[in-house]
Amino acid sequence: MTKKSGSTELSPQEIAIIKKVFNRIDEDGNGVIQISELSKSMKEIVPDVTDDEVEEIFSSTDLDKNGTIEFNEFLRIFSDWMNS
Numbered sequence: 398m399t400k401k402s403g404s405t406e407l408s409p410q411e412i413a414i415i416k417k418v419f420n421r422i423d424e425d426g427n428g429v430i431q432i433s434e435l436s437k438s439m440k441e442i443v444p445d446v447t448d449d450e451v452e453e454i455f456s457s458t459d460l461d462k463n464g465t466i467e468f469n470e471f472l473r474i475f476s477d478w479m480n481s
């Protein structure tokens with residue numbers, strides 16, 4: 398696996414994986430993640446996560462503050478993680 402340093406570009410494979418995760422969290426399939434969907438998914442992974450923590454993660458992911466997480470915002474978080 399090649400890792401390009403200093404690049405925020407994700408490979409098509411990485412994007413495909415992230416898209417799958419996104420679609421899984423987006424339970425009602427409306428193309429965006431609401432806080433209720435994020436909360437539910439997070440509680441499956443981390444059962445003792447608090448609503449405050451979920452809210453904090455949600456608002457830091459919702460870059461344009463429109464109350465929903467769009468795929469590009471979700472993608473941005475992943476590319477930030479991968480480059481940190």
Ligand SMILES: [Ca+2]
Pocket residue numbers: 423424425426427428429430431434
């Ligand atoms: Ca949704």
Ligand SMILES: [Ca+2]
Pocket residue numbers: 459460461462463464465466467470
């Ligand atoms: Ca948003």
